[in-house]
Amino acid sequence: MGSRSNRPRSDSVSSSHNASPSASPSALTPPGLATTASTSRPLSSSPTPTPAIPPSSVIPPSHPAPSSSADFHSPPSQRKLNGLLASKRTSAADSVADPLLQIRQQLVSDPRAIYLGNEIAITTLVGWVRDGRTDLCVRADDLVSYSEARDAYRKQPDDHLPPVLPESALFSVIAQISNDKFFMQADANYTGGGRFSTHFADTKLTALVEPAESPALTEDFKMVMSNLDTLVKSKRTRSFQTIKGIFDTVHGQRKFRIKHTLFTPRSEVDEDTESLRPAQYTIARWPINPRHPLAVEEHQELIHTHIVNFLPAFDHNGVLIEPTQYERQLSGAIVSLHFTISHWTIAGKSGSDASDTFVLDVEDISVIEPPAATSTGGKKRARQFVENDPFTLHKKRRVDENRNE
Known part of the structure; x- marks a missing residue:
């Protein structure tokens, strides 16, 4: 969320809690986002002057931000989980060695995030x-300290x-990025206008999240949806009938939606924010x-007024995914x-609820x-031109005999 000024607030607070989590407020640095012991949370909603390139990991340690474009893509050694994808996840007998379950255990044990x-x-x-017109979901112990x-x-x-x-x-989950309604391309598939006459500057990358294709995690996604339902219910407005933004149902399957704000006005960040980034x-x-x-036209207008909040997404080797590869490497992963x-x-x-x-x-x-390999768009290999049927030998002999007469 970035830093905030120490000025009086008349913030309203709502909470439903009887206990606090075991993690202390000081342990709430987001995974993969800490740069040093004195810096934290450099991403998305409010970029910091020099945003760290988060070396994402399942249990991400704190790493210094890259000092130059040369080490921008260098994956930290801690991110390499040897043999992570070495076996199929089909046998319950092998569940102890299942890499997904190993990662799950790491997420459950990580005090920095709540595993849903x-x-x-x-x-x-x-x-x-x-916070202004927005309600933030925060840790219960942090909320108590703030209220006091x-x-x-x-x-x-x-x-x-x-x-x-x-x-x-x-919050953390293990799940699968859906192929349905995937709008995390570099330009979010922006074609202009739309129902709410939005502008490219307001673009958000979005995707739906569905259960991972793993028997070991079948029940986890059910609990994720149940916990999200509980959180939504805890903040519903009594007289409102409609919920937007978080859930969608595709082909009878209920999924949840994630978002990422793509652009930030330059007036809200330091001038050198982009200086360490590759082009x-x-x-x-x-x-x-x-x-x-x-999108092409409006992008040109943004060059001098905004910066990019690139998606903090990393491939299975821990390397930051380039914007041209978002769909290829994330959709279905x-x-x-x-x-x-x-x-x-x-x-x-205007008639809306x-x-x-x-x-x-x-x-x-x-x-x-990674996502399963896809076909090449349905194109078929062109047939080689031949005069004779290569699979019927006696026809070939007959043609050769006729030519010799």
């Missing part, structure tokens, strides 16, 4: 805090510093599909995923199993 595939009392671990600091400041403002909002809680990660060289003329959750309300107007909107903002995607 567990059967947990989720409302005892988190609550909601108001806020109350103390209100009673004696001369003796206490203004409270600082807690960081959003980080393909800068706004000037950001790839736009030439078949999307409105089994991944470990980290995200935050926020909420806001939209009043009904009032709605609660929930957004899952991507903090980190790590590919565990």
